[in-house]
Amino acid sequence: MAKSKPKLQRTQLNAVWEIIETAQFIDKLDKSNTSLEPLTLTHIYRGNLMPCILDKRIDEKQVFTLKIEIDYDENGEPQKDTLEWEFETPMTFRDVLKGNHEMYMQEAGLKTLWQGVQHEWTNYVRSNFSHREDRKVYSAWATAQCTAMTQQLKFKHFNSSYAARLNADFRTGKYLL
Numbered sequence: 001m002a003k004s005k006p007k008l009q010r011t012q013l014n015a016v017w018e019i020i021e022t023a024q025f026i027d028k029l030d031k032s033n034t035s036l037e038p039l040t041l042t043h044i045y046r047g048n049l050m051p052c053i054l055d056k057r058i059d060e061k062q063v064f065t066l067k068i069e070i071d072y073d074e075n076g077e078p079q080k081d082t083l084e085w086e087f088e089t090p091m092t093f094r095d096v097l098k099g100n101h102e103m104y105m106q107e108a109g110l111k112t113l114w115q116g117v118q119h120e121w122t123n124y125v126r127s128n129f130s131h132r133e134d135r136k137v138y139s140a141w142a143t144a145q146c147t148a149m150t151q152q153l154k155f156k157h158f159n160s161s162y163a164a165r166l167n168a169d170f171r172t173g174k175y176l177l
Contacts, residue, residue, distance in 0.1 A: 063087060
């Protein structure tokens with residue numbers, strides 16, 4: 001009997017993470033020579049995207065949008081800022097994070113190489129906070145979104161089942177550090 005093709009459905013997927021805390025956590029793992037395990041990735045990048053990637057329920061390359069919401073103090077007054085990108089070329093989630101030497105985007109009328117969230121965040125902090133003692137960042141939440149054709153959830157999809165049991169309101173739940 002021939003195997004039937006898996007049924008696919010269009011799904012809005014997202015990964016949400018706090019950039020500062022994630023960088024500190026990954027640095028801590030690097031110093032202890034500990035590798036990132038799939039369950040750790042599910043805790044870092046909350047939402048339904050990472051489990052679908054780990055369970056291979058979606059194609060690796062997707063068209064993403066990315067937003068970083070920054071909360072900071074300036075002279076003791078709370079402030080907010082937002083950085084946003086819309087990509088037209090399919091790329092992997094790793095490309096979103098680390099960049100891709102073949103991925104270009106239009107920025108301020110110029111064609112520039114996409115170097116990843118980490119690079120963009122570092123540039124933002126350098127230009128807006130490194131020489132300003134009156135400003136202090138206290139959170140930076142990143143959200144990567146895509147619409148993907150997903151396979152139906154099956155028993156073998158451990159990461160998806162595990163992620164569904166995580167705290168629904170993770171911003172006030174258990175943190176990494």
